Amino acid sequence: MAHRWTNTLTHADITPEAAFLNRRQVMAGLAGIGLAGMATPGAAQEALEPNTWEEITSYNNFYEFGTRKDDPAKYAGALTTEPWSIKIDGLVDRPGDYDFKDIMSEMTVEERIYRFRCVEAWSMVIPWNGFELADLLNMAGVQEGAKYVAFQTALRPDEMPGVQFPVLDWPYREGLRLDEAMHPLTIMATGIYDRPIPNQNGAPLRLVVPWKYGFKSIKSIVRVTLTDQEPATSWNMSIPSEYGFYSNVNPKVNHPRWSQASERRVGGGLFAKRVPTLMFNGYEEEVAGLYEGMDLAKYY
Numbered sequence: 001m002a003h004r005w006t007n008t009l010t011h012a013d014i015t016p017e018a019a020f021l022n023r024r025q026v027m028a029g030l031a032g033i034g035l036a037g038m039a040t041p042g043a044a045q046e047a048l049e050p051n052t053w054e055e056i057t058s059y060n061n062f063y064e065f066g067t068r069k070d071d072p073a074k075y076a077g078a079l080t081t082e083p084w085s086i087k088i089d090g091l092v093d094r095p096g097d098y099d100f101k102d103i104m105s106e107m108t109v110e111e112r113i114y115r116f117r118c119v120e121a122w123s124m125v126i127p128w129n130g131f132e133l134a135d136l137l138n139m140a141g142v143q144e145g146a147k148y149v150a151f152q153t154a155l156r157p158d159e160m161p162g163v164q165f166p167v168l169d170w171p172y173r174e175g176l177r178l179d180e181a182m183h184p185l186t187i188m189a190t191g192i193y194d195r196p197i198p199n200q201n202g203a204p205l206r207l208v209v210p211w212k213y214g215f216k217s218i219k220s221i222v223r224v225t226l227t228d229q230e231p232a233t234s235w236n237m238s239i240p241s242e243y244g245f246y247s248n249v250n251p252k253v254n255h256p257r258w259s260q261a262s263e264r265r266v267g268g269g270l271f272a273k274r275v276p277t278l279m280f281n282g283y284e285e286e287v288a289g290l291y292e293g294m295d296l297a298k299y300y
Helices: 071-078 100-106 133-140 178-182 234-238 284-291
Strands: 085-090 096-099 110-117 122-132 148-153 173-177 187-192 206-208 221-227 262-265 274-276
Touching: 085 100, 085 133, 096 100, 096 133, 100 133, 122 133, 133 178, 133 187, 133 221, 148 178, 173 178, 173 234
Parallel strands: 085 221, 122 262
Antiparallel strands: 085 096, 110 122, 122 187, 148 173, 148 221, 187 206, 262 274
């Protein structure tokens, strides 16, 4: 498709599997809001020995299965991902329940490679398989009055033991402005390293917004709603002083509990040299125009 984004990264730039979600090196409490950047493709970690797939998928945030980092890997196997459908409703021409297999048959699934940067944690490169969110929205037909896109995660108490605890107001919710959602860098990810996403990572499909990664990474999506009102989002509802609606990676605006100004490279150990975090994690050229004239310290 003509609107597809073309990245400059190659397989030589991919952080080995050892880096992906295998964060046992990272101290508890370091929060990830990583992103991918095409600006410096030569900065990927080199000479890291890959870990096993089991190690890769053992350290996750998916509170529906518990708040410990190893809870999702322990309990997410209970999540039934087939069959799976996504309700698309609101300001669309063709609302309805879309079967995941039917969606996949309509989409061109292609490998995307993003450089991930995690504030107060690590930077890494991971290939996501997926399709542009815009393609899904266009399938349903976005109406003229739509301004925002709201997302919702599955809520299945019999399969998700974590939802019995009021960590958040379930179900988990997220949202984007329509122009953010329609940007060609915003994808619905269905795989990692050419493998289907495992349950603990958000099977069968999750949102990946590379300049907001970690802030806007809703998993196991069951509903997408087009609306003319800014939707409520789970973390903004829970801790509005820490998580605004926009939640961009911005080295000039600190999170109340950590700095976004610098990062460490994966594989360098806990004492790896910190390097400056790029605005929008290297995607400034592609996405800065979305926020022209906005005070990003106010609209964080």
